[in-house]
Amino acid sequence: MSEHEYLPSPSPEEDWGDTDREWVVDGVVGESIDAFGQKRYEVKWGEGWKRNDGTNTTWEHPREDLEELIDKWERKQTAKRMEKAKASPAIAINVEDWHMLHENRTIERARGYEELKKLYIRGDPRQPIDFDGQLKRLKPSSRESKTPGSGASSSGPSQRPIKPLPKRSFRRLPSSSPAPDSEEEKKTGRRAPPRETKRRRPLEKKWAESLNGAAPVTFVNDISYEEVPPLVPDFQYLERRYVRADGVSSAEHRREFLLSCECERRCLDADDCECQKPSGLQTDDGHGIFAYNKKKLFNFKLPLGMGLEVIECNENCTCDERCHNRVAQLPRDVPIEIFLTQSHGWGARATFPVPRGKVIGVYTGELITREVAEQRHALGDGRKSYIFDLDVHEGDDDDDEDQSARRYSVDGYAHGNWTRFVNHSCEPNMRVVPVVWDTIPELKQPFLAFVATEDIPPRTELTIDYDPNAALEAQKNHSKRPRTRPEGARECMCNTESCRGWIRV
Numbered sequence: 370m371s372e373h374e375y376l377p378s379p380s381p382e383e384d385w386g387d388t389d390r391e392w393v394v395d396g397v398v399g400e401s402i403d404a405f406g407q408k409r410y411e412v413k414w415g416e417g418w419k420r421n422d423g424t425n426t427t428w429e430h431p432r433e434d435l436e437e438l439i440d441k442w443e444r445k446q447t448a449k450r451m452e453k454a455k456a457s458p459a460i461a462i463n464v465e466d467w468h469m470l471h472e473n474r475t476i477e478r479a480r481g482y483e484e485l486k487k488l489y490i491r492g493d494p495r496q497p498i499d500f501d502g503q504l505k506r507l508k509p510s511s512r513e514s515k516t517p518g519s520g521a522s523s524s525g526p527s528q529r530p531i532k533p534l535p536k537r538s539f540r541r542l543p544s545s546s547p548a549p550d551s552e553e554e555k556k557t558g559r560r561a562p563p564r565e566t567k568r569r570r571p572l573e574k575k576w577a578e579s580l581n582g583a584a585p586v587t588f589v590n591d592i593s594y595e596e597v598p599p600l601v602p603d604f605q606y607l608e609r610r611y612v613r614a615d616g617v618s619s620a621e622h623r624r625e626f627l628l629s630c631e632c633e634r635r636c637l638d639a640d641d642c643e644c645q646k647p648s649g650l651q652t653d654d655g656h657g658i659f660a661y662n663k664k665k666l667f668n669f670k671l672p673l674g675m676g677l678e679v680i681e682c683n684e685n686c687t688c689d690e691r692c693h694n695r696v697a698q699l700p701r702d703v704p705i706e707i708f709l710t711q712s713h714g715w716g717a718r719a720t721f722p723v724p725r726g727k728v729i730g731v732y733t734g735e736l737i738t739r740e741v742a743e744q745r746h747a748l749g750d751g752r753k754s755y756i757f758d759l760d761v762h763e764g765d766d767d768d769d770e771d772q773s774a775r776r777y778s779v780d781g782y783a784h785g786n787w788t789r790f791v792n793h794s795c796e797p798n799m800r801v802v803p804v805v806w807d808t809i810p811e812l813k814q815p816f817l818a819f820v821a822t823e824d825i826p827p828r829t830e831l832t833i834d835y836d837p838n839a840a841l842e843a844q845k846n847h848s849k850r851p852r853t854r855p856e857g858a859r860e861c862m863c864n865t866e867s868c869r870g871w872i873r874v
């Protein structure tokens with residue numbers, strides 16, 4: 370093993386000459402995928418710039434001034450892949466294109482993931498690593514300590530000095546217009562604007578501003594040219610909070626009533642933790658138990674059902690974020706990809722492997738009363754599909770007059786996060802668990818956490834059962850798919866063996 374780990378091989382000497390000049394770029398000639406599933410593009414520089422070894426390309430992450438060239442490259446690659454997929458005798462007609470594309474990318478991304486694991490020496494795992502620099506040195510090297518001005522000494526770890534590249538901006542080479550593609554273009558002599566070419570990266574960037582420390586959310590479409598899912602124009606991304614509609618009481622004034630614990634740093638004994646007691650979660654022999662194990666994974670020994678609600682430690686507690694009773698409230702560390710499915714619109718998947726019990730995210734949106742939810746259902750504008758009811762402990766307080774006023778729903782149509790793209794499956798790989806940490810349970814405004822119920826390989830669609838009661842019913846009756854469509858239901862496209870045939874949405 371070399372005395373350095375993970376250092377890039379030394380770049381051949383570069384001479385950019387006059388650093389203020391604008392360099393011409395010929396085009397994008399290659400692509401690779403980094404460990405975060407983000408693409409990098411190999412850009413070929415023109416006008417005679419090259420290194421001493423004759424190479425004249427650099428790797429660049431997507432950025433605004435490269436957008437046009439990248440889009441051109443992407444369209445060319447997609448067309449090529451489609452051609453290959455169609456020509457391959459090993460691929461069945463109609464299953465063909467998408468699967469092949471998906472396979473190719475999955476392999477590339479799996480490689481990226483392996484690279485990432487090696488690169489995680491220390492530091493915040495959510496920070497993307499720049500492969501061209503900023504890699505941490507494990508041991509001092511004689512080569513580096515000789516680097517003039519590096520400041521490296523042989524007495525301890527330090528940053529590897531990176532020679533900054535001169536400022537470059539892009540100017541497109543004047544080129545003769547490419548041949549027209551479509552009949553329309555041939556007729557009019559005008560090139561049609563590229564379809565939806567400028568929406569993905571701006572939307573990813575916009576959402577990134579609201580992630581509050583959570584892992585990235587990106588969009589992928591291997592099926593059509595639609596870059597991003599349809600959303601209302603002023604859609605607001607909310608990673609881990611609700612916006613409250615008029616008439617929905619704010620949690621703020623209840624914070625002072627939050628029960629808090631005085632455990633030191635981490636809560637280890639559920640019987641001693643004041644936060645855990647009200648949840649009533651117990652082992653068979655009557656001891657308090659936390660909802661999560663020491664690895665912060667959900668404990669499936671807990672009784673699952675309507676009564677289960679997780680109460681996490683809160684801002685008034687003395688424990689810190691390492692406490693294993695703080696999970697859903699922490700920034701999501703699973704990177705998510707929103708992708709176009711073959712049969713049921715856009716869906717969500719993780720780009721890393723997800724272990725069983727992992728809390729992947731929480732459903733967010735506009736918190737509305739049940740009454741308003743019902744009015745919105747009646748509008749019939751598609752919004753209904755994104756309204757989730759918070760039915761925790763309903764029926765518990767039968768003598769409480771305020772009961773009906775305290776039934777809430779979450780509308781993810783105009784506000785929300787990636788979980789609004791989670792589709793239904795009759796064999797889901799996640800379940801929904803109500804969790805509170807910033808309100809008292811009595812307020813009945815929990816978050817709905819999406820918890821993995823099995824180990825989920827990267828890029829497997831994440832799904833929940835939209836109607837767990839129907840699942841129980843079907844289990845009881847060993848019922849088969851009903852022939853006629855139940856009222857308000859639509860055909861289920863989950864394509865699993867135990868598919869119940871219909872879903873109510």
Ligand SMILES: C[S@@+](CC[C@H](N)C(=O)[O-])C[C@H]1O[C@@H](n2cnc3c(N)ncnc32)[C@H](O)[C@@H]1O
Pocket residue numbers: 598712713714715716754755789790791792793794860861862863872874
């Ligand atoms: C919460 S949204 C999920 C995201 C949605 N696919 C999209 O593109 O925005 C729920 C809608 O997705 C579709 N859907 C989800 N699961 C489905 C399934 N198993 N079969 C058919 N359609 C499904 C239905 O149109 C449903 O109304």
